[in-house]
Amino acid sequence: FAMYAALGITLVIYLPLLAIIATVGAPPEGIHAAAQANPEGLVAEAVDRYLGTPGYWLVIGAGILSMLSALSANLYGASRVAFSMARDRTLPRQIGQVRGRAGTPAIAVITTGLMMVVIVLAVDNVAAAGAAASLIFLVSFAMVHCTAILTLRRxxxxxxxxxxxxxVIFCLALAIFQAVVVPEAGRVAALWLGVGVVLYLMALAPGARLADVSAEAKDPELARSRGRNPLVLAPTANPASTASLSNVAATVCTPNAGKVVLLSVLRPDQIPDDAMIRDAKDILAESFGQNLDVTASPETLFTVASDVWEEIARVANEHSCETVLLGLPRIEKSGVETRMEGLISAIDANVVIVRAPTRWRISEATRILVPVRGQRVHSPLRARLFASLSRTTPPDLTFVQTLPSATRVEAQRRQRLMIQRLARDEAAGPYQVEIDLVDDPIASIVSRASESDLLVMGMESRRRHKPSIGPFALEVARRSTVPLILLGCRYYAGSFSARGFVQAVSAIQKPGGRRRDDNW
Structure with missing residues (x-):
């Protein structure tokens, strides 16, 4: 209402003023000739004709105040946009800092003001600079309208x-008109937007993607408004382990937007076996109950296949699952490691491997150990997991990196800064960063894990940029007893800018992932 009232008051003031200017204040040669002779001073000269010198200076003073008011409104409005973008990591995060008790986004205001000064100094024609700013605003408004359309449609x-x-139509039409009428404004706006796109793709896209993933995990309605309904495939075979696996699947899944597909594969020779059928029913009953507790929407699927591993891969790919959740089988069992690696390489989805006690719930983990190497391959999965856990009580996260004991101090400092940035982007609650100087990194991690409630590790990356469990994670799994989650995130090959482009459009991705595991 306030906006419409302000527009109404403005029209009530300005329409009569325009009528007076066009009639009483018009010179003998007509208002059109006066406008061509002195367009900037037309209003002041018109008022001077019927109010004299006091009226002339009154209009000049009002014009100055109006200009300062508009400049202030644009400055604070644009700075708030920059502030919000920085919070979403689409601009450097320093711009999102606030100052003082009132929480003023001072950095955003100063940065926006400096950018305005740069445009004015870079463009000789002040009118062209103003036209360029208007053109950029029109493009921004058109994008806002497009977002509203997509939200309503979805x-x-x-x-x-x-x-x-x-x-959308009017904003784009006015923007095109502005660019045609004032070509220099079009060039400035195109250059400005181009620099922004390049900066985003080359430097900001990874952080923005993590912020986006965390926001979706914290606010399920955000994923729904984007039309996303990611699928998490959870193959189950052991009734005793089903509850904990299903609970993790529901945590990884986006509540109220995504779905958990619970899969039980029977071999043809098992169908007459009543015990196997009862086990399958118990598995699905446990999983269904766990998912209902965490508001995920479970779907159950029975299939019959002679090769369980191949069937898991087929179902995962066919249903375009975003994530496949696997239980970690007994590592020492002959052939299990090879079959699981083959399954992971066969599916085109994020992979999460879980080892946990019977009926363990991930919400019980209040102290989580996160060994990292500074790479961000698995950051999206970690960020989603930690953000999902933070919806209730955020756990205490410890990011740790092991370095050789002979590592120089300068190298230690660089690695600590790198891990601190990574932890800051991924964590959705309290966290700390530790650097361990050891010659046996596995022993160090196992020792730290014994004091934690959960160990979260990333898998190795191999050919075709697919995850692999790797010997390091396998050895940690063998020597530790704490609940363990291994994360394997698919990523795209190519140039740095190409990866940035993929990350830039990651919000418009196909639902789900695709792959799954067998018996554990």
Whole structure:
């Protein structure tokens, strides 16, 4: 209401003023000739004709105040946009800092003001600089209207909303008109937007993607408004371990938006076996109950296949699952490691491997150990997991990196800064960063894990950029007894800018992942 009231008051003031200028204040040669002769001073000269010198200076003073008011409104409005973008990591995060008790985004205000000064100094024609700023605003408003249209469509609205559609059309039409009429403004706006796109793809996209993943995990409605319904496939075979596996699957899944697919594979020779059928029913009953507790929407699937591992891969790919959740089998069992590695390489999805006690719930983990090497391959999965856990009580995270005992102090400092940045981007609650100087990193991690409630590790990356459990993680799993989660995140090959482009459009990704495991 306030916005419409302000527009109404403005029209009540300015329309009569324009009528007076066009009639009483018009010179003998007509208002059109006066406008061509002195367009900037037309209003002041018109008022001077019927109010004299006091009226002239009154209009000049009002014009100055109006200009300062508009400049202030644009400055604070643009700085708030920059502040929000920094919080979303689409601009450097320092711009999102606040100062003082009132929480003023001082850095954003100063940065926006400096950018305005740069544009004014870079463009000789002040009018062209103003036109460029207007053009950028018009493009921004068009994007806002497009977002409103997408949100309404994804919420179930069948018909196109009239007002946002008209907003897109008019904003783009005015932007094109502005660029044609003032070519220099078009060039400045194109250069400005181009620099922003390059900066985002080359430097900001990884952090923005992590912020986006965390936001979706904390606010399930965000994923739904984007039209995402990711699937998590959880193959189950052991009734005793089903509850804990299902609980982790529901945590990894986006509540109220994604779905958990619970899969039980029977071999043809097992169908007459009543015990096997009862086990399958018990598995699904346990999983179903666990998922209901955490508001995920479970779906159950029975299949019959002679090769369980191949069937898991087939179902995962066919259902386009985003993540496949596997139980960690007994490592010492002959052939299990090879079959599991083959399954992971066969599926095109994020992979999460879980080892946990019977009926263990991930919410019980209040102290989580996160060994890292400074790489961000698995950061999206870690960020989603930690953000999901933070919806209730955020756990205490300890990010640790092991370095050889002979590592120089300068190298230690660089690695600590790298891990601190990574932890800051991934953690959704309290965290600390530790550097261990040891010659036996596995023993160090196992020792630290014994004092934690959960160990979260990333898998290795191998050919074709697919995850692999790797000998390091396997040895840690063999020598530790704490609940363990291994994360394997798919990523894209190619140039740095190409990876940035993929990350930039990661919010518009196909639902789900695809792959799964067998008996554990």
């Amino acid at each position: 919420s179930g609205e069948v018909r196109l909303p009239l007002l946002p559609v008209l907003g």
